[in-house]
Amino acid sequence: MKALYICSTTTFAGKTALCVGLGKRFKSDGFSVGYMKPLSTVARRIGGRIVDEDAQFIKQTLDLAEPLEVIAPIALMPQTVEDILAGEERADFAAQLKGAYAKVAQGKDVVLLEGGAHCMEGALVGLSAPLVADMLKARELVVAKYASDLVVDEVLGAKMLFGDSMIGAVINTVPRQRMRFVEEVIKPYLEEQGVKVFAVLPQDRLLMSISVGQLVDCLGGQVLCCPEACDELVEHLMVGAMTVDSALTYFRRKPNKAVITGGDRPDIQLAALETSTKCLILTGNLYPSSIILDRAEEVGVPVILVKQDTLTTVEIIEQFFGKTRLHQETKVHRFEKMLEERFDFDALYADLGLRAR
Numbered sequence: 001m002k003a004l005y006i007c008s009t010t011t012f013a014g015k016t017a018l019c020v021g022l023g024k025r026f027k028s029d030g031f032s033v034g035y036m037k038p039l040s041t042v043a044r045r046i047g048g049r050i051v052d053e054d055a056q057f058i059k060q061t062l063d064l065a066e067p068l069e070v071i072a073p074i075a076l077m078p079q080t081v082e083d084i085l086a087g088e089e090r091a092d093f094a095a096q097l098k099g100a101y102a103k104v105a106q107g108k109d110v111v112l113l114e115g116g117a118h119c120m121e122g123a124l125v126g127l128s129a130p131l132v133a134d135m136l137k138a139r140e141l142v143v144a145k146y147a148s149d150l151v152v153d154e155v156l157g158a159k160m161l162f163g164d165s166m167i168g169a170v171i172n173t174v175p176r177q178r179m180r181f182v183e184e185v186i187k188p189y190l191e192e193q194g195v196k197v198f199a200v201l202p203q204d205r206l207l208m209s210i211s212v213g214q215l216v217d218c219l220g221g222q223v224l225c226c227p228e229a230c231d232e233l234v235e236h237l238m239v240g241a242m243t244v245d246s247a248l249t250y251f252r253r254k255p256n257k258a259v260i261t262g263g264d265r266p267d268i269q270l271a272a273l274e275t276s277t278k279c280l281i282l283t284g285n286l287y288p289s290s291i292i293l294d295r296a297e298e299v300g301v302p303v304i305l306v307k308q309d310t311l312t313t314v315e316i317i318e319q320f321f322g323k324t325r326l327h328q329e330t331k332v333h334r335f336e337k338m339l340e341e342r343f344d345f346d347a348l349y350a351d352l353g354l355r356a357r
Contacts, residue, residue, distance in 0.1 A: 002139075007140050015143050016057070039097075039127050057327050059071055074125070142166060142170070144170070149181075152190065168196035170199045170200075207335060212230045219313060222304065238251060240265060270291075270292065273296060
């Protein structure tokens with residue numbers, strides 16, 4: 001049985017996406033696959049249960065038999081952290097993890113482990129990524145989110161941390177204009193330093209997108225029509241603050257967008273509804289006319305009413321773009337295709353000692 005620990009040095013690097021993509025590929029190649037998130041600091045209490053939503057999504061996507069409490073056995077909730085620091089919580093977290101892992105690994109060819117926000121998360125309870133990897137005899141695959149060419153520092157730093165047990169790296173969300181440099185300069189450089197780079201993955205608007213429903217939640221907005229379309233994905237954000245004469249030309253520049261405009265601009269609202277718009281966000285808590293709502297119903301575009309002004313609305317939404325979970329099938333399929341085109345599965349299988357069946 002092989003264990004592969006998907007780690008990163010920062011949040012929203014793409015660990016969950018990689019776990020899903022690798023898990024589905026392993027299964028299609030005939031392997032029995034397990035998955036575990038050893039430690040969660042983002043779990044929430046939902047309906048009386050403590051739930052890590054990424055782990056729950058992967059359980060469903062990979063059709064895993066183990067209960068969620070085994071797949072994500074340790075949740076460091078704020079109260080738990082306080083109790084540990086106050087000396088009131090003395091649970092043997094390592095023993096809990098080993099027990100859960102034994103259940104997950106039983107009968108499996110490969111177990112995917114998903115790391116936390118960074119490699120030292122869990123140090124409080126003796127479960128940082130290096131300690132967990134050593135405890136469970138796992139190899140580390142580090143996902144590095146590209147922000148600049150100094151992504152090299154993150155990858156080499158991880159190599160210093162994990163040593164020879166680190167199997168390699170994936171460089172994720174590289175802007176299209178930097179892809180050639182990363183593939184032709186950074187990747188060879190890292191491999192000269194002893195780090196195998198299994199994939200360089202480009203930035204993708206769909207993977208960075210946010211659903212209409214998530215926009216409603218983050219803005220605290222009110223859906224005035226077409227709530228059934230709230231699962232639609234928004235890839236671009238446009239502000240309608242121009243003259244009506246230029247509005248149509250402007251809105252046609254980008255597909256699959258959310259348009260933000262004042263509730264007192266029916267001319268701009270109608271123009272937006274004539275183009276590829278996923279939702280219309282009306283600011284200032286100004287209710288639209290019946291003409292707007294009727295047209296939105298006709299084209300199936302949700303209209304969202306928010307209290308904030310336009311500038312504040314834009315600032316709130318921009319904080320969420322590229323930082324949403326991979327919990328939509330459309331995103332899963334896109335990422336699977338990207339891995340198929342760009343990930344060196346042959347090299348990974350060889351390094352893990354796996355042979356496709």
